[in-house]
Amino acid sequence: MSSNVKAWRASIVHSLADPAEVGLDASYEYLADGLLVTENDRITGLGYARDLLPTLPEDAEIVECPNSLITPGFIDTHIHFPQTDMIASYGEQLLDWLNNYTFPAEKRFAESHHADQVADTFLNELLRNGTTTALVFGTVHKASVDAFFKAAEQRNLRMICGKVMMDRNAPDYLTDTAESSYDDSRELIERWHNKGRLHYAVTPRFAPTSSPEQLNAAARLLGEYPDLYLHTHLSENSQECEWVQALFPDSKNYLDAYDQHNLLTERSVFAHGIHLCDQEFKRLHDTGSAIAFCPTSNFFLGSGLFNLPKAEEHKVNVGLGTDVGAGTSFSLLQTLNEAYKAMQLQGAKLHPLKSLYLATLGGAKALRLDDRIGSLAVGKEADFVVLDCESTPLMKHRMQYAETLDEKLFVLMMLGDDRAVRYTISAGNVVHDRDM
Structure with missing residues (x-):
């Protein structure tokens, strides 16, 4: 033989x-x-x-x-596969960009044939750019996650994805409820989590689009399946941060809106983290949670600069994210190009060996997969x-x-x-x- x-x-x-x-x-x-x-x-x-x-x-x-x-x-710790359809959409900051471009594009994923087509395009782009593992947003539709996992399974890829949970402050055609999001997510978890090289991430879009009841439902899933991921956004845009404070007046800060609902775990990954205070960095470290550093989209949407030295000071796990479609390239090489510039603008350096770490082993550690990949x-x-x-x-x-x-x-x-x-x-x- x-x-x-x-x-x-x-x-x-x-x-x-x-x-x-x-x-x-x-x-x-x-x-x-x-x-x-x-x-x-x-x-x-x-x-x-x-x-x-x-x-x-x-x-x-x-x-x-x-x-x-x-x-x-390469390991991409934050990316949206449905936004492949509207990458390079002109002229907005985060909240208007979501309403004018993202939500209409995501509406189409109710149709399984559309989700299948985009999943294939998306994964081919990842592989063409050397990315072998990604933490991925679907849409609110179960069909989007089924399509993604089916395409990833066919290629035998180690991938993580989840159905968006979103029960308020979004168009009616994209909202679910606390209970339906729990039921739909649980069904997808049973079908796909730990099947081959696949993993599931509980995925509330971000605090403003989930009621406290829905965040509790997300925590309930994490409690029932201890090796699930939690994937969401955190402190990307200053207006967003003000909105979160208004929606969660009892929270000490943006991160605390999640923390009060028991969503900080060793498998929680928060995209962006631009406008964090020391208290939030410390809490991320204490809970073993990670940040996905997304410089390309941070520049594109004018959101701000992630403070990598501060994350290092607090020993917070950090991975790299392309954040397509606000990110304008599937390439983690190009994302590192932007990360270097983000550090330069803060008077800091990003050494090539640190860049290599962020794109590979750092991402694996952020995803708690460094025993397998990275x-x-x-x-x-x-x-x-x-x-x-x-x-x-x-x-x-x-x-x-x-x-x-x-x-x-x-x-x-x-x-x-x-x-x-x-x-x-x-x-x-x-x-x-x-x-x-």
Whole structure:
């Protein structure tokens, strides 16, 4: 019988820990001429090519990837698949943008054939950009979540999604009730949660569109299924923050509106977190909750700048989110481009090795999946990406003058996009080949 061993030869880099905690030098492993060995869906070997090549079975398939860099698959900790339809919609800030563009687009997902079509487009875009895991918003319709999970299951992807819960301050055609949202979510949980590589996230859109009764229903689900995720928005826009305070007058701050309903857990991920106080950062740390840093959409909607150094100071888990469709690219490379600028505007630096961490292991830690994905350690699931360091004429030219790993990573993050993704591999299978 033939083996299922496959070996990928290229330069290889992956994060070992957060540079903010262990320092840059201890935060990564780099192999200039490395070999990544997989068998079926697992990583079974990682080392220098000269050491591992002689150990391979005779029938092992070896993929040579010159001028390339292998990294773990990218992890997107906040994105809306129904908003694929209205990405790049002009001229509004958050609340008007939701009413004028987002809600009308999401109305169409009541139709399962539309949801199926967009789910395929959405996942193909993720894979084309090297993203192998994402935490994803559906719509209020069960059909949207069924469509997403069905398409993800067919590709054997590790994905997380949930039905939006929204029972007030939204169009009638998109609202549910506290009880119906509980019942619909529970039905979807029973059908999809932990099926293969899939997970469910309880998904109240944000505090203004959920009544206290609905937030209690969300907490009830979390109590009944302890390994569920909680996925929602937090402190994205200053007007939004004022609205939350008016709707929840007894809350000490925006985060407390969720906290009072027992929604802060180790599997809670809050998108944005731009306008947080120290008390909120501390509470996020104490509960093990995470923030999804979404610089592209924060710039696009004029929402503000996320304070990453403050999150580091409080040791809050942070992942990276494209936040399509307010985000204007599925590419986490392009998202890191924007993250760097967000830090520059605050007088802070975002080192390329920290960027690598945010897009891979940091995202895995935020999602509590770092025992399975996020690095290239032996035994982890074989989710990784092969980046072409000469994917455009400009990148090829610039790489001639990049003498260190830091420089090469930074060039990829500033100039890279979907064109730089040569292969995307999920569970050991090629799910995107740029040249096919």
